[in-house]
Every structure is written in C-alpha cells, then in structure tokens.
Ligand SMILES: [Fe+2]
C-alpha cells in the first residue's frame with residue numbers, strides 16, 4: 001500500500017544522508033574529471049598544499065549537502081524542495097571526486113566534518129524558515145562564494161596537479177549553473193549582513209580545514 005512520506009521519513013532520510021556524507025563513501029554518478037589527467041609526482045610540500053586545498057573543497061561539499069537538505073526540510077513549496085534536493089544530488093559527485101583526490105594525495109577529509117555538517121544543516125533550516133525566496137537566495141550566495149574560492153584554488157594549486165585542477169574546473173562550471181538556476185527560480189537578494197556573515201563563516205572553515 002502506498003502512503004505519503006511523513007515528516008519522520010524525511011528526517012530519517014536526512015540522518016542517513018548525514019552519516020553517508022560524513023562517514024561513508026558517497027558514489028558519483030559522473031566519471032571523475034581528474035581521471036583523464038596524468039598523475040604527476042608532486043614533492044612533499046606540494047602534495048601537502050594540494051591536499052589542504054582539496055580538503056577545503058571537500059568540506060565545502062559536505063556543507064553544501066547539509067545546507068541544501070536543511071533548506072529542503074523546511075521548504076514550503078514542492079518545486080523549491082525538489083530544486084534543493086536536485087542540487088544536493090549533484091553536489092554528491094563533487095564530494096566523491098574530492099574524496100578520491102584526497103586519497104590519491106595520501107590524505108583524508110577534515111576531522112570536523114560532523115560539526116561542519118551539523119552547523120550547515122542548522123543554518124540551511126534557519127534560512128529556509130524565512131521563506132522560499134530566501135531559500136533560493138541562499139543557494140545563489142553560497143554557489144557564488146564557492147565559485148570565487150574555486151577560482152582562487154585554481155590559481156593556488158601546484159602547476160603539476162592537473163588532476164585536482166580538472167576536478168575544480170568541472171565543479172566551478174556546475175556551481176555557476178546551480179547559481180543561475182536558483183536565480184531563475186525566484187531567488188531574493190540576501191540583505192546585509194548575511195552575505196558578510198557567510199563570508200566570515202567560510203573563512204573560518206577554510207582556515208581550519210586546510211590543516212585538519
Ligand atoms: Fe559543489
């Protein structure tokens with residue numbers, strides 16, 4: 001017998017995603033863009049630096065998953081909810097690719113991923129409670145900020161790290177598309193000081209995640 005998914009079903013699905021994102025091994029639907037590039041040998045400082053940057057990008061994707069699911073949990077309109085869930089699905093590819101590259105660089109994800117996830121889920125739900133225009137505005141701001149830091153990382157990566165660079169280039173194109181789609185779906189421009197607070201939070205995340 002078919003029944004409508006309940007609030008509890010949705011919460012359980014979110015909890016399952018949280019565990020899978022933080023402790024599991026999420027599977028990408030698309031092939032890893034880095035696989036087409038040669039795996040050149042990096043010296044130890046280069047490898048550490050590349051791993052620090054890719055760990056930041058991995059945390060960014062953990063946060064994206066959590067934000068979008070937190071927002072979807074409180075979205076009022078079914079179209080907004082499905083927009084958010086679809087965006088979260090695409091972020092899973094990014095998450096898996098960054099995790100693959102971290103392993104290749106003999107490194108691993110941030111120790112604080114459970115914290116980043118929980119904080120981002122709460123922020124997403126709070127933003128979503130303000131209404132669907134805000135919800136989509138939050139997606140636009142998040143994606144634009146991620147796009148800007150991907151640009152920085154594309155400059156900062158060691159020249160020889162073509163595999164990480166290919167991953168970030170594909171992610172940047174995806175994030176830009178996510179922002180445009182949310183804009184087209186009716187995003188509101190977030191008022192001051194929210195974008196500034198988001199920039200400060202992401203600065204903190206980047207500073208910590210580069211190291212551990
Ligand atoms: Fe992403």
Ligand SMILES: [Fe+2]
Nearest residue numbers: 143174175178
């Ligand atoms: Fe995105």
